[in-house]
Amino acid sequence: MAGRLDGKVVLITGGASGIGAAHARTFAAEGAKVLIGDIQDKMGQEVADGIGITNSGGQAAYTNLDVTSEKSWDDAVKKAVNMYGKLTTLINNAGLAIMGGVTTETQASWDKTIAVNQMGVWYGMKAAIPEMLKAGGGAIVNISSVYGIIGSPDMLSYHASKGAVRLMSKAAALEYATRGIRINSVHPGIIETPILTKTFSGGGPAVDSFVKAIQTRTPLARFGKPEEIAYGSLYLCSDEASFVTGAELVIDGGWTAQ
Template identity: 45%
Template sequence: MRLNGKVALISGGARGQGAAHAEMLAREGAGVVIGDILDDAGEATAERLRGEGLPVHYAHLDVRLAADWDAAVRLTEERHGRLDVLVNNAGMMTPGNVAEETEDNWDHVVAVNQKGQWLGMRAAIPAMRRAGGGSIINVASTFGVRPPAHGVAYAAAKGAVRALTRNAAMALVKDGIRVNCLILPMVDTDFLARARATGGLAKRVRDYPMGRIATPADISPGVVYLASDESSYMTGSELVIDGGLLAGTATRLDEGD
């Protein structure tokens, strides 16, 4: 197994992408702590995986709160003895554009998607130094590279995560702590339930050269790769898993709409 002896803390791990990542990390040999604000779902996910013999525990974690991060890191070390991998997975968005977004929505989205990742890194660094190094995996988005006209706060926050990743990578390289980020598209989870129900998801499929929306199973192997020693010469880098979205369009001019 690729992660034997490693311990990971993942935010937003109660369901969806985070739960899928937590499961694959554990199946590859890592001890895992799931952090989330969805206590019932998080406990259920951890209990299900423990029932399969996987070393997974749950910690309440509001990524906007430094105290919650400190407690989650402390629990991780108490349960597993160390911390090697942080996956800053938690995220949320609102649809407002630059002219319509509210200040409250902006502050909330930025607090979760940008500040939360910084707080997570800050809390994890001392534990990773004690462990002799580690891997931090931040989650950015294609919104932060090629944004649409909506989701202004989310696009701004995810763009900032890219710069935050490079800055942290340079600051921590001498500690043996690698910092990389994933650039992800829309992923088909409950997060997209409304878009699926209204037909919006089917329309967006046309944007993807590979002809489908990503699933968590497409993303989790990238998380494992960045967590593992296979990526030991990567830091300050971006791993793009987007079905070709940022590369261009596979539509021919003679194909029409």
């Protein structure tokens, strides 16, 4: 059965959990050969094992990849090429969020957020693009956030990093437009994944009040599901999106339309 990603080889960061794991499952189901990269090895391996080989000929494997290390990136890109013969597609999805405002953000939380969310995306494009050029072209999706477009009062470094991802994607899209590599950003609203409890004090009342506030603010009146983000990236990475580059795809239940 032909899939929408037949012939594509995809590296997905942060694929052990949440939105990244949904990308791995969705992309493999559409015929892609997938390499999941993460620092949560056991969970990442379980996601890959759960996918195995799909009806459309897609498959998945796992490798340790710390997106803050250029050496780690080089190793992962080499592994994808050794396993599958080429690299055509990159999903820069690994990310984290730490609460903090102008005077409450710490140097450590700032540095960590920028290293993973912002520098990790740059390192990823830097490591993957030479192989995409060898493969005759490719597509990159950088996962930003609605928080890369609008502000909120208490996630300073997250906004800084996700806003940077939005514009880095456009700049890189322009740089590679004539060389067959399309680069777009995806901007999820609030999606039900483990990042929510990790960010909001490990559960409890802070999460509950956040949930209520977001549901009130979202026209579709619910959180999104990880698959609803993966389907957006699926389109952007397929040949159906051959005229789409430097674009930002917002998937937020209408939140930022208001």
